[in-house]
Amino acid sequence: MEHRSSQSFRTFFPAALTMFILGWGGLALLFYSTEPTVWPRWGFYILWTLALTGTTLPVTWFLNLRFPSNPPAGEYVVMRQAIWFGVYGSTLAWLQLGHILTLWYILGLGLGLIAIEYLIRMRERSRWQPTLPPEIQPDDSQPTFPDA
Numbered sequence: 001m002e003h004r005s006s007q008s009f010r011t012f013f014p015a016a017l018t019m020f021i022l023g024w025g026g027l028a029l030l031f032y033s034t035e036p037t038v039w040p041r042w043g044f045y046i047l048w049t050l051a052l053t054g055t056t057l058p059v060t061w062f063l064n065l066r067f068p069s070n071p072p073a074g075e076y077v078v079m080r081q082a083i084w085f086g087v088y089g090s091t092l093a094w095l096q097l098g099h100i101l102t103l104w105y106i107l108g109l110g111l112g113l114i115a116i117e118y119l120i121r122m123r124e125r126s127r128w129q130p131t132l133p134p135e136i137q138p139d140d141s142q143p144t145f146p147d148a
Contacts, residue, residue, distance in 0.1 A: 009061055011075060016057040023051025041097075045090045053086035060085070069121070071128040077121070084113050 026047040034040040060081040064073040073081075091109060095101040 007061075007065070007075070007078075009058065012057055012061055012078065015079070016054050019050045019054030019057070021054075023047050023049075023054050027051055045094065048093055049083075049086035049090045051086075052089040053082050056085040057082040069125075071125060071130075077124075080120075081117060084117060088113055 027044070030040055030043055030047060034043075057079070061078050064078055064081070088110065092101060092106065095105055
């Protein structure tokens with residue numbers, strides 16, 4: 001039988017809802033009440049990152065649930081993957097502001113972030129050790145190696 005992560009979305013719901021409301025609500029407030037000067041632009045990037053992260057958090061949770069990995073993706077992995085989407089969107093917006101965004105930048109940045117996440121997951125996979133069931137756990141009262 002395949003091991004499925006028993007995580008429910010309840011652990012992510014408060015964070016996703018908070019980032020969603022602060023991000024999109026802050027962007028609406030920013031668009032309707034400020035002029036495009038330096039500090040509102042920085043606010044835009046921060047709020048845009050929050051909005052995209054809060055929006056994609058349920059998507060990344062569902063994808064990790066639908067396509068389980070070994071080791072199973074924990075809370076930090078799901079949150080990190082959602083943050084990658086926010087950082088990606090903010091970087092694309094920043095490049096578009098300078099009128100230098102092209103298809104090759106979009107693809108290169110996306111593939112670069114996917115490669116970084118793949119390498120991080122590969123490192124986690126190499127360090128992961130499965131927990132043994134209680135009946136197989138070594139007993140601490142017995143010596144771990146025979147006396148000679």
